[in-house]
Amino acid sequence: MKNKAYILLGWLLVATPMATYAQSVGQAVMEGLASITLSDQQVAQLSRQAVQQMDTQNPVAGPSDPYTQRLNRIVRRHRTVSGIPINYKVYKVKDVNAFATADGSVRVFQGLMDIMSDSELLAIMGHEIGHVVNKDTRDAMKSALRRSAFINLGASQGGAIGALSRSQATALANGLYSASFSRRQETEADDYSYTFLRKNGYNVLALASSFEKLAKLSGGSGGGRVAEIVSSHPDSQKRAQRIRDRARRDGVRR
Template sequence: MKRIASIIFLFFWVPAVSMAQNGGLVEAGKAALAAATLTNSQVASYSKQAVQQMDAKYPIAGPGDPYTQRLNRIVSRHRTVGGIPINYKVYKTRDVNAFATADGSVRVFQGLMDIMTDQEILAVIGHEIGHVVNKDSHDAMKSALWRTAGINALASTSGAVGRLSRSQLSGVADYLLGAKHSRDQETEADDYSYQFLKRNGYSVIPLATSFEKLAKQGGGGQVPQFLSTHPNSQARAARIRSRARSEGLGR
């Protein structure tokens, strides 16, 4: 996560030229301060708004849809994870993707469900929830908000969280969908999923096979969206298998 000094530099220096033309230096200062002091509750609120924007963009499987029913079976024991209430939905699109946001929203794409077993899907969900529990999703949301022109909406005198405009929400949502985490964050999310599976009595091997399937998806030309934000899938699968062998949990 960037240091506050760096944040303030970016928001005072980079936007200053254009903002100065409109007498906007004060607003730039408010924007920098707001971005630097975002609370977890504010981040969760904006995450919820961004997810609502994405839910409006993608077709959602209804309650009676086979994909929804399958996902509900997979996650039936895991409506709250790490003390965070989780809400799940399936996007009826063939993109190979999944994500979780700081408000506890988990979205799984039909394309991912089509290529994975139930336990592999649960392993992927465990990984994405790991990003939420580890606060990676909070950092991604903050980065997304810093990139919006309307970040100064946060600097209200009442301290209440305002609502972003539709265009601003769209920018935040698109950024979140393609947000890339650091290598260390990905490793920590892998470890969270591994422990999540182990703690709940599941095999840990599907975490490895899910990455192996994603690596194969990327070998045919166009890299799936999910794989593009989760690089080095083969190496990560090998690491998981090695750990499982050392703990007597797999071959």
């Protein structure tokens, strides 16, 4: 047992009141450990297993699919960012959405690709990668761990983590998918994307126009097909204006 980290999350003991009390106290302690003892490498390993489970639950575009080929063309220069290998896949789902996880996985939905230009998609990829580089996705995984079903991690601190069961991976996948970032994190990811675009010689105003499209689709309510991508985000129109204001200060032209 020495140097082992055992994390028991969301496991309900059905026994005596004393056992229930002990379990609730123990769970609170172990939830704290989930945030403290897991290394970034372990969080990435768990994230990889969770997103692999997501991939089994969604229709993934194959390598010869036009959506995959288009995305590969857009991101061909950005397979590794800030030393982090990025793996991209397209979900053949009509929702307007995209997300990233702590292991560097980025998933783009068909519905988003249908409404965005190549430049706008790259800007959104920059935003999602920003969440990874800024460790927002790491914190989201730790939060998902605290909300998930029973998970037993018997790995040494900083070591490899064993395979999750399907139910455990599904619980984590659901937790990650429902995770939301703070407005500060969203703003910082916007700033990362802006810098990413400018550093690589792309049009930074594509980030603004992508937000304007989302604002138009949501009708200012965050509802309908774009609910997932805008519901927890700052107002899309205000984000667009913020980017345009920054570009103007920087002397950026179309």
